[in-house]
Amino acid sequence: MCLAIPGKILEIQETGCLRSARVQFGGIIRQVSLDFIPEAGLGDYVMVHVGFAISRIDASEAERTYQLLREMGALEEEAPPAE
Amino acid sequence: MKYLDEYRDHRIAHALADEIAACTTRPWVLMEICGGQTHTIMRYGLDELLPRSVELVHGPGCPVCVTPLETVDKAIALALRPDVILVSYGDMLRVPGSASDLLRAKAQGADVRIAYSPTEAVKIARANPDHKVVFLAIGFETTAPANAMAAWQARREGLTNFSMLVSHVLVPPAIRALMASQINRVQGFIAPGHVCTVMGCREYEGLVRDFRIPIVVGGFEPVDILEAILMLIRQLEAGEARLENQYVRSVSYEGNLPAQQIMAEVFEVADQKWRGIGAIPRSGLRLREEYADYDANLVFDLGELTVNEPAECLSAQVLQGLKKPTDCPAFGMRCTPENPLGAPMVSSEGACAAYYHYRRHSVAS
Numbered sequence: 001m002c003l004a005i006p007g008k009i010l011e012i013q014e015t016g017c018l019r020s021a022r023v024q025f026g027g028i029i030r031q032v033s034l035d036f037i038p039e040a041g042l043g044d045y046v047m048v049h050v051g052f053a054i055s056r057i058d059a060s061e062a063e064r065t066y067q068l069l070r071e072m073g074a075l076e077e078e079a080p081p082a083e
Numbered sequence: 084m085k086y087l088d089e090y091r092d093h094r095i096a097h098a099l100a101d102e103i104a105a106c107t108t109r110p111w112v113l114m115e116i117c118g119g120q121t122h123t124i125m126r127y128g129l130d131e132l133l134p135r136s137v138e139l140v141h142g143p144g145c146p147v148c149v150t151p152l153e154t155v156d157k158a159i160a161l162a163l164r165p166d167v168i169l170v171s172y173g174d175m176l177r178v179p180g181s182a183s184d185l186l187r188a189k190a191q192g193a194d195v196r197i198a199y200s201p202t203e204a205v206k207i208a209r210a211n212p213d214h215k216v217v218f219l220a221i222g223f224e225t226t227a228p229a230n231a232m233a234a235w236q237a238r239r240e241g242l243t244n245f246s247m248l249v250s251h252v253l254v255p256p257a258i259r260a261l262m263a264s265q266i267n268r269v270q271g272f273i274a275p276g277h278v279c280t281v282m283g284c285r286e287y288e289g290l291v292r293d294f295r296i297p298i299v300v301g302g303f304e305p306v307d308i309l310e311a312i313l314m315l316i317r318q319l320e321a322g323e324a325r326l327e328n329q330y331v332r333s334v335s336y337e338g339n340l341p342a343q344q345i346m347a348e349v350f351e352v353a354d355q356k357w358r359g360i361g362a363i364p365r366s367g368l369r370l371r372e373e374y375a376d377y378d379a380n381l382v383f384d385l386g387e388l389t390v391n392e393p394a395e396c397l398s399a400q401v402l403q404g405l406k407k408p409t410d411c412p413a414f415g416m417r418c419t420p421e422n423p424l425g426a427p428m429v430s431s432e433g434a435c436a437a438y439y440h441y442r443r444h445s446v447a448s
Contacts (some may be wrong), residue, residue: 001118001119001145001146001147001172001174001222001223001224001225001430001431001432002117002119002144002146002219002222002223002226002275002277002278002432003119003277003432004222004277004280004333005087005226006084006085006086006087008085008105012254019186024258025084025087033105033200033202033232035232035341036228036339036341036342036345037339038341045085045086047252047277047280047333049225049226049229050172050199050200050201050202051199051201051202051203052200052228052229052232054225054228054277054280054281054333054339054342054395055280055334055335055339057086057332057333058331058332058333059332061331061332062331062332063085065096065331065332066089066090069092069095069098069306069310069398070089070092070095071242072098072099072102074085076350
């Protein structure tokens with residue numbers, strides 16, 4: 001129930017005061033409400049839960065964390081195999 | 084998929100597991116609150132990557148599992164009325180009530196519909212003015228803003244045939260209740276990343292301070308969970324108790340303010356019963372008085388119900404991390420996802436279902 005998945009905003013639509021977007025998740029595209037993430041723009045990645053975007057993924061934070069993690073993984077790979 | 088695949092990288096996962104093993108000198112008991120995280124742990128066998136001295140126990144963060152039996156019974160009774168269309172998240176359909184479940188009610192002719200989003204329930208109400216549409220609005224803080232939007236939208240449109248049967252639960256009061264228990268064994272918590280995406284981190288600072296326990300807000304992919312465990316172990320080994328955020332790509336300190344605002348406009352904090360656990364003060368949400376016309380309890384005059392759980396089901400202990408699903412004599416025998424005795428065997432976030440899907444063969448051998 002609390003699952004949220006990351007998707008990319010392909011197109012933004014505004015009808016009256018409501019703002020929604022077409023969001024791509026892998027091969028699937030769904031209509032998603034942007035009511036809670038009014039600042040989201042085209043090309044942004046958002047976490048989507050029950051049809052609502054609940055956060056805009058902080059790309060620089062994700063990249064920084066991932067780099068740190070990858071360094072750990074890369075070091076592991078270079079280590080000699082266990083006997 | 085971007086932001087998913089890289090957090091499932093097995094090389095990084097193994098490097099994190101090695102780092103955890105290198106840091107651990109003593110036994111520690113950690114709890115992941117969210118059932119989504121429990122499923123990741125079981126699905127990827129993360130517990131088997133950890134040193135034996137690090138024990139993971141599973142928390143009550145499965146909204147379907149903790150929705151009171153009384154609410155399930157009320158939903159079934161409403162669904163069986165000829166004038167009602169009952170709309171629910173799919174996960175609730177097989178959850179056993181005291182005598183039946185929503186899927187069986189549907190087979191008996193009840194109009195039960197599955198919605199992916201609460202806005203679909205409003206759409207169904209708009210399209211069926213001759214029917215009373217009831218939305219079974221359950222969930223934790225992650226789902227509350229979306230459910231609140233459904234009530235807000237219905238009120239704004241002046242829909243008179245839409246109401247909600249609300250069962251909303253909150254995470255921090257549940258952690259407080261677990262910590263206050265005499266039999267608590269948990270020494271560190273992985274806080275639920277999507278609840279905190281909505282609510283931010285502030286509420287957890289008080290828990291860290293009051294109970295001197297480390298809490299790390301964690302994501303849902305294998306690498307996220309292992310990194311959160313590493314952060315907890317480092318704190319515990321150093322004798323520290325701090326709030327840290329592993330899931331920075333989605334969680335900010337203050338959370339999602341527009342989502343919090345709509346939640347506060349529609350709902351207010353109230354005492355709440357948790358299935359299997361019992362009543363926890365101020366641990367739930369109910370509709371505010373301004374939204375009384377949208378409260379199914381009042382619209383249908385449902386009153387109070389009290390029913391008992393089947394005695395054989397150990398879900399109370401499982402949901403509090405006191406027992407593992409495999410400790411239950413009924414597990415995989417008299418209780419399966421097809422014929423569940425309790426809700427944790429049904430839900431895609433239930434601990435019993437996680438063990439059944441990913442571990443039942445290793446348990447049997």
